[in-house]
Amino acid sequence: MWRRIYPRDQIEKYLIIDMLVVVVFIYHVFIMNHSLSPAGKITAFLLFLASFYVGLWYRDWRLLAASLVWCALLAVLGLYIDDWMLLYGFVFADLLGRTKRMWVMAGGMAGIVIMYAAHSWLDAGSPFALFANLFFAGMIMQLTTTIVVHTKEKSKGLKEKLDIANAQLEHYIQEEERNRIARDLHDTLGQTLTMIKLKSELTLRLVEKHPEKARHELNDILDTSRFALKQVRELVTDMRFVSLAKEIERSRELLGEADIDMTAVQEGIRPLSDRAETMVALCLREAVTNIIRHSGADLCTLSHYVQGEHYYIQIIDNGRGLEGQGQGNGLQSMRERMAALQGEAYVTANPDRGAVVTLKIPLMGNRRV
DSSP, X not given: OHHHHSOGGGHHHHHHHHHHHHHHHHIIIIISOOSOOHHHHHHHHHHHHHHHHHXXXXXXXXXXXXXXXXXXXXXXXXXXXXXXXXXXXXXHHHHHHTOSOHHHHHHHHHHHHHHHHHHHHHHHSOGGGGGGSTHHHHHHHHHHHHHHHHHHHHHHHHHHHHHHHHHHHHHHHHHHHHHHHHHHXXXXXXXXXXXXXXXXXXXXXXXXXXXXXXXXHHHXXXXXXXXXXXHHHHHHHHHHOOOHHHHHHHHHHHHHHTTOEEEEEOTTOOOOXXXXXXXXXXXXXXHHHHIIIIIOOSEEEEEEEEETTEEEEEEEEOSSTTTTOOOOHHHHHHHHHHHHTTOEEEEEEOSSSSEEEEEEEESTTTSOO
């Protein structure tokens, strides 16, 4: 029921607040003592509901028209009921901030300024009288609310676009991986199996008339089958292994697409086993994803080095740092991978600006052999 009379995307956050606004408005118009006639009360309430309803559902010229009606209504009610009625302008200040049309928002903000100036003129005889009382601060706060809400909605829209782009990128990566596997299977295992098939057909023709040649072909089939099994094992190993060098290049490309420059120091040092290198590469992937999504950085530095019996990798960005960042799944995933190698993963604040992700891996048992 509520979804038919109230926007679905606003039910969770705004329904209770808007109901409270309506109840308080009813109290001010119908309960408080003032000089407004019964017909005027009903007219004011109907205009209130109509403009409010239009403002809830539309973000185009109808929102601008509703906001101007609302401002005119509040300017009149401020004279007949109480000056504080002008503070209902916060309702449409919020609604105006949600429009994507700048001319609608600008027109509505102009309506708020005119509302305060008209009320000041009718009440005190001069539109400039509002600068001498507290309502000037109320007007500034309403205009600021519109800008803040608009900025927040724009940021929300950009985040949604980024999430969609990340999902599309992930899908593209998966498709590329499937195509690579298909090519590898066709170019390696496919040819070997074709040879086994041909030799098997030849053996069937030789088995009765030329048993010695058939035995020779069977030995070739056996050797080829062993080679095919070796190819399968190599393919599986290659699929599971993630090269750190390739992951660094992939990270550089992804960061570049997000307008984040990446510099790498001492890329050649990777004294790790295949399993450890894969774990480190996946942690690097997670760290880079977090930088793109949350840091707001424009520079990222990757350094890796050996110190004592440990191998260190540090990913440093110059973004907003740890402020407002929780312990998300990304960091937990990195910690679990490093724990599997008896290592550590932790995030600290960059003294200059941004955050530092550190991976610490013991070399004992993780050296490449």
